[in-house]
Amino acid sequence: MAEDEVNYASVVIKTKKQPQSEAKIEKETVYDEVKVNKEPTQGPLSDKAAEKCRRYQQLACCFGILCVLLVLSIIGVCVYQNNITTLTAENQDLRRERKILTEQIETMEKTWNEQNVSRAQWSVDQYCPKGNKGRSCTSCQDGWKKQFSSCYAYNDAPPSDQRNWEGARENCSTKNSDLAVVFDQTEKDYVNTQSPVIKGIQGYWIGLRAEGGKWRWIDGSDLTNQAWIQQQPAVDGQCVTSLQGREWESVSCDENNAWICEKKALSV
Structure with missing residues (x-):
């Protein structure tokens, strides 16, 4: 514990009035010691203020965290929405390409079938030419x-x-x-x-x-x-x-x- 601080106070004691004729009224001064405790005074009010301050700090921290989470959530939603828009556009492009390819395949199949029929007929005509008595087939076509x-x-x-x-x-x-x-x-x-x-x-x-x-x-x-x-x-x-x-x-x-x-x- 720190030593007590010692202050000195002056105490003036006035005497009874003396006649006006006296040249000077003497004053008697008495000194007394007053001890003052250096330790700050702590009481119930200061503890409540500190506790209230800590609660405010905790609330501010929680509010800051909530704000950060909210910002991150908004960013995530924006990115997700952008991805959805991009994927939707790509899906539409793929559907169009699929439709075009399907049409091309159908056209190719039709052309292929027609060519096969024409080729088959050509082969028959070449290897089995028509004559007066019908078709007569040979191992090699005409000219071979x-x-x-x-x-x-x-x-x-x-x-x-x-x-x-x-x-x-x-x-x-x-x-x-x-x-x-x-x-x-x-x-x-x-x-x-x-x-x-x-x-x-x-x-x-x-x-x-x-x-x-x-x-x-x-x-x-x-x-x-x-x-x-x-x-x-x-x-x-x-x-x-x-x-x-x-x-x-x-x-x-x-x-x-x-x-x-x-x-x-x-x-x-």
């Missing part, structure tokens, strides 16, 4: 020659209509065929007969070209008899032509030549 289990047709186009190797293959594909592939010497000899010497034709493309340093057929198989190409090196960009009266020859695939198409014969 059957040999072994295949049909062959050579294109003796003039120089102005000749094509490079890729172009010749594209032409064969329009006839449901591909460039001729040879499996044995017998077939090689026959293909040679389908390579007639005609003015302006230097050779007929067949389905053999150089790939990766090897002679390879369009069906993916490798050339097994290198003598057929007279040991000519397989340089990429080179393709093979056939011509009656000479051996196969390696030339640039970009040159223009005639070509020989082949496809499987029908069983009748």
Whole structure:
């Protein structure tokens, strides 16, 4: 406990009145000690004020938290609403695209069916042409020659209509065929007969070209008899032509030549 503070107070005691004649009235001063406690006074009123202040602080803190939560809730609702609007617009776009695709598929199916019917009818007319006694079916359509289990047709186009190797293959594909592939010497000899010497034709493309340093057929198989190409090196960009009266020859695939198409014969 801190020491008490000591204050001094003056106490003046007046004496009875003296006659006016006396020169001076003496005053007697007495000093007494008064002790004052330095500790602040605490009472019920100060405790209640402090408690009330703490309650106000708690309420202010709760109110601040509620305000923050409210702001966050408003932001969340705005973001959610924006997402809903975006998703709705995307959903509508997807529905429109789906409708367009459905219409396109239906159109394609209709066209495909029509083409299939036309192709089937074309095949019937080609392989089973009508005659005086009705239809007579053959293994190869008109203009093709059957040999072994295949049909062959050579294109003796003039120089102005000749094509490079890729172009010749594209032409064969329009006839449901591909460039001729040879499996044995017998077939090689026959293909040679389908390579007639005609003015302006230097050779007929067949389905053999150089790939990766090897002679390879369009069906993916490798050339097994290198003598057929007279040991000519397989340089990429080179393709093979056939011509009656000479051996196969390696030339640039970009040159223009005639070509020989082949496809499987029908069983009748």
